[in-house]
Amino acid sequence: PPATQAVAAFLAAVLACARADAALAAGQPAPSGAVALDPGDERLAAAATGVRSALAVVASGAVWVLTAWDQGAVATLLSALGCARAATMGHVIPLAIMTELSFLLATGPAFVVIEVLLPHASGFAMFALLVGPMLFLFAFMMAHRKTMLAGYMGALLLLQAGTLQNRMVYDPVAFLNIVLAALFAVVVAFLLWALVAPDTPRKHRLRFVRATRRAMQAPIGAPRFESAVGGALVRLARELKPNRSGDQATFETALALLGAGRELGARARPAPTLEAVRAAMAGCARALDRRV
DSSP states (O other): OOHHHHHHHHHHHHHHHHHHHHHHHHHHHOTTOOOOOOOOOHHHHHHHHHHHHHHHHHHHHHHHHHOOOHHHHHHHHHHHHHHHHHHOOOOOHHHHHHHHHHHHHHHHHHHHHIIIIIIGSSSHHHHHHHHHHHHEEEEEETSSTTTTHHHHHHHHHHHHOOOOOOSSSOOOOHHHHHHHHHHHHHHHHHHHHHHOOOOHHHHHHHHHHHHHHHHHSSSSHHHHHHHHHHHHHHHHHOOTTTTTTTTHHHHHHHHHHHHHHHHHHHSSOOHHHHHHHHHHHHHHHHHHOOOO
């Protein structure tokens, strides 16, 4: 009977979820039959990131040339890298604020190690004794989700500002110049992300709608549809916030769209039913498109 089949499908889905969760907790590969999420093909977003990085090189390079700043090369390199790195991390505004705070907080300990202690050190053993604890501290911070960014940026500042050599000399001006270059690079990257094709909630929803429509154009099969729409939903969920107006409704609509497509591909249905489900899915996509 249909009711029995529905219950059996539900229990099978719960069992698959339990197996996947156990494999994830144990650090094992996904169970056989698991659907691989499609990473997507956002060429416009990639092109915008490339444009931002190129503009970062132009803007920082212009400041470098016009001011004859001896650390202009560092600022130019870090600003271009910051624009590209932000594309993989998301949430650019909190990222920029946390990066600036991490650089400022790491400046004091890095100054003590690089400018005060290392000039008086001799031999590799003393060097390792002074630098090792700082690196292990940053590595420990990177192992935890809440302090991962602070640890990463602190280690980056320590190694970039240290310019570690066989013989270290006390040069606070050069150290502060590198710190200023790092802070300047973060500001440039943030401004370019805010001014050049900024990522907005509407853009993230439109990307999900485009991915869904591409998946609906081809004949719907459960694994293929789940891979395309599931990957798009994961990318959309990264940018949603529960406390932001409309985000919860957006996520529920996208989840319903994924579930409808999965159900449509998993069961054989009459042609009128298929067309009705397709029309309902198209309506969900239009509802997501209208949300801003």
